[in-house]
Amino acid sequence: MGRFKYLLVLALLALCAWQIGLDPVRIWQGLPHMGALLARMANPQWDYAAQVLETLAETLSMAVAGALLGTLIGLPLAIIAARNISPHPVLCRLTRWLLAGVRTIPHVVWAALLVTVFSIGRGAGVLALSITAANIVAKLLSEYIENLEGRQLDALKGVGASWGAMVVYGVLPRIAGRVWSLLFFALEVNVRAATVLGLVGAGGIGQLLWRDLNFLRYDRLATLILILFLTVAAIDGLSWLARKLQNLELPGLVFRGYKNFRAWQWLKLALGAVVVALALGWSISLLGISWDRFVLGLKQGSSMLGRMLTPDWSYKHRMLQGLAESMYIALFATIAGSLLAVPAAFFGAYNLWRHKAWPVANKLAVNFIRTFPPVILAIMFFRGVGPGPLAGALALTIYTTGVLGKLYAEIVEAVDSRGLEAIESTGATPIQVWVYGLLPRVLPDFLAASLYRLESNVRNATIMGIVGAGGIGTWLMLNLSARYWERVGLLLLGMIVTILLVDAISGFMRRRLS
C-alpha cells in the first residue's frame, strides 16, 4: 500500500507534466534567453531606475497602509472568531464563515473587482490588501487565542469578570506580541502582493510591469525585477528586525507610588490611541476615495454583484477547462516543489551539519528564491518558454521549493537530536541517518506542510492567468476587462467551489496525518 501511494503521486506528477506541456527540449532551448534576462539584471539601467522609484514609493505605502488597516480590522474579528472568547456563538460562527468565504478570493481578484467599483488607482489596491491582510491576521490570531491554555481564561472567569474585562485583562496582554509580529507578517505578504496589483490597474509598480511586458521591454523589465527583489528583501529584513525587537527585555520601570503607575498607564493608553488614530487617518487618506465616490461605488458594486449572481452557464465549458489547467499547475508545482525541497532541507538544517557553512549558504539561497512573487517569476519564464501554463507551473514550482525548503529545514531542526545521535553512534553515514533516522519521523510533518502549500498553490494558480501564465485567471481577466459580469460570476463560483473543495480534502488528509 505504501509503495502504491508513492507511485500514484508520481503518476499524478507525470499527468500534470503532460497536461501543462512540459517539454525538456523547449526548456533547454529557453535557458540562454533566461540567462540573458538575468545578466541584464546584473547590469541595471539607472536612468530607468529613477523613474521607477516614485511608483515604488506608492507600492510601499500601499503595502504599509494595507497591513495597518488589515491588522486594525483583523484584531477585533479574531476575538469574535475565537471560540473560547467570542462574545456569542452565533456571531462567532458567522464571522468564521465570512472569513472563510473572503479567503477563497485571491487578492488580485479583489483588486480587479474593487477597481471597477472604486475606479482605477491605489485606493482599490489598498482596500484589496486590507481585506486579505485582515483575513490573515484574523485567522492566525484567532487560532493563537484558541491555543491559549483554557485555564488562563478560567482564572478571570473565576473572579466573576465580565466579557470586556476578560478581553482586556486576560486576552490582550497575552496576544500583544503576536499582534505585533502579525503586523509585520502582513506587511511582508502585502509587499509581494502589492507589486502585482498594478497589473489589474490597482496602483503601484505593477502598472509599469504591465507596460514593459506588453512592449516586450525586457531590458527595463530586468531593472524593474531587480528593484522589486531588493525591496522585498529589504522589507523582509526590516520585518525580521522588528519582530526581534519584541523580544527585547525593557528595563523594569520603578514607580514611586500608585499615582505614578496610573500616570504611566494613562500615558501608554494615550500614546496607543494617538498611534492608532494616526495610522488609521493616514491609511484612509491614502485610499483617496471621497465619501460620495464611496457611496457611488457601493451602488455600482451592488449592480455588479447582482449580475454576477446570475451566472452565464453557457460559459461553463471554459470555466471547467480553466479550472483543470489551474489544478494541473498547482498539483505539478506542489509535487515537484516538495520533491526538490527535500534535498534543500537536508542541506539547510543546522542540526545535520557540523560545519555551518552549508546550511547558511543553503538558507540564503532558499530565501533568495522565496523573495520573487510567483507572478514575477512567471514573467521571467516567459522569456524562456513563452507565455502559457508551462511558465506558470515552473514559476510556482520554484516558489514552492523556496517556501517548502525553508519549512522542511525547520521541521528537521525541531527533531530531537538525541535520536539522531543514537543512529549516528552505530556508525551510520549522514545519508543513512537521513533515511533511517529522520525521514520516517519528519515525513508526516513534511506532508502536512505540502498540503498547506497545495491550498495556497491552488489560489496562486488561479491568478497566474492574469499575466498570461495559464489557468482560469486567463478567462477571468478577459471577462473582467470586458465587464462581462455574468461570466465573471460563473468563473468566481467555480474558483470558490474548487478552493473550498481542495481546502476540505487537504484539511481532512492533514487531520488523518496527525
Add this chain to the structure above:
Amino acid sequence: MLELRQVNKSFPGGVQALADVSLTVKPGEFVVIVGESGAGKSTLLRTINGLVRPDSGEVLVNGHNIGSLQGKEQRKLRRGIGLIFQDFNLVERSTVLTNVLAGRLGYNPAWKTVLGSFPSEDVELARQALSRMGLGDKIFNRAADLSGGQKQRVSIARALVQQPHLILADEPVASLDPPTAHDIMAWFRKINQEEGITILVNLHDIHLASQYGDRIVGMRQGAIVYDGPAVSVNGEIFASIYGRAPVGDKFNGAL
C-alpha cells in the same frame, strides 16, 4: 456552606469525571481532595464555581444553585470564590499589582476596569494582600520576573482581594519544589485559621494531604471512596483511593 447533591458529569469520549458525587462542606473547614490524576478532582472543583456544568445533580453555594445561574448572577457568586491553579495563571507581561487587582474585576463595572481604573479602596486591599504574602516590595514588578513560589503567592493574593468565603485550589503545589510546596500549604492553613475562609485543595500526594488537611476526601474514577478525618487514613483506605498498596510504612504515595 457548600453542598453537592448527586452530581454527575461525563465528557465527550465517555469518560465519567464525576459519578454520583455528594459532599457537604461546613464554613471554615479545610478539606483536601486526593486521588490519582484523572480521578475527577479538577472537575469537582470546576463544578463548584460553575466553570463546568454538571449533567445532573445540584451544586449549592450558600443556598444558590450555581448551575442554574446565568450572566451577572453567576459572576456575582463567582467573585466570592477564590480560584488557585497549578500553573498560577498570571498574566506574565502585567505587573504584580495588575494581576492582583484582577481579583476585583467582579466588583467593578467593566467600562471602568478596561481603562485600568479601580477605586482607591481596592488598590489598598491589593497592597495589603501583597504585603501580607511578603511581596510588598514587588508590586510594580512584572509577574514574569518572579519565582514559582512568589507567583503562587501572587495568585493567593488575587484570591484574597476577592474577599472570598471559599477558596478552591487545584493542585496548587504540583509545579513547586518541596520546601516551597510546604510554604504555600502553610499559607492556606494560616488563611483558613485566621480568616475562617473555607478551603478545598486538590492534591495527588496523600502524604502532604494528611499533613495539612483536617478532612480528607478520596476520589477514584469520579466517585468519592473515602470521606473522613485525616488521622484515620490507613493502608486499606490508601489502597481504595489509589488502587494499590502503599510502599513502605509511610504513605509514600507521591505519584
